[in-house]
Amino acid sequence: MGQAYFCLLAHYAASPALQDQTLLQGATEELVGYLLDQGLDQRDAYLPPLNGDQSADWQTFAGMYAKVSAALPQDTAVQGDLAVAFG
Numbered sequence: 001m002g003q004a005y006f007c008l009l010a011h012y013a014a015s016p017a018l019q020d021q022t023l024l025q026g027a028t029e030e031l032v033g034y035l036l037d038q039g040l041d042q043r044d045a046y047l048p049p050l051n052g053d054q055s056a057d058w059q060t061f062a063g064m065y066a067k068v069s070a071a072l073p074q075d076t077a078v079q080g081d082l083a084v085a086f087g
Contacts, residue, residue, distance in 0.1 A: 001027075001065070005058055021050045024061045031068065034082065042068045 009020060028047040035042055045068045050057040072078055 002058060002062060006054070009054055019052065020054045020057050021052065024050060024057055027061065028064070031065065031082075035068070038078075038081070040072055040078075042071055044068050044071065 005020075005023065008023065025047060028045070032045050035045055044064065047064060048060055050060060069079070069082060072082065
């Protein structure tokens with residue numbers, strides 16, 4: 001996911017209206033939607049405030065994602081579905 005995030009920002013986000021916070025907020029909303037659809041509500045699935053620094057914001061998102069992912073059942077189907085939800 002990190003590679004796709006940085007690639008998108010570097011090569012496809014020519015519009016100044018597209019900011020990293022927008023991408024990461026959208027990813028968080030997709031994550032929460034997937035979790036709710038699967039009955040896997042996680043209280044840690046929220047995005048703390050971002051500051052506009054692409055690398056720092058990615059680290060904030062990645063830390064939240066890792067924490068949520070680790071709290072889910074370590075079932076390959078669940079983990080695979082979670083990865084696909086971001087595909």
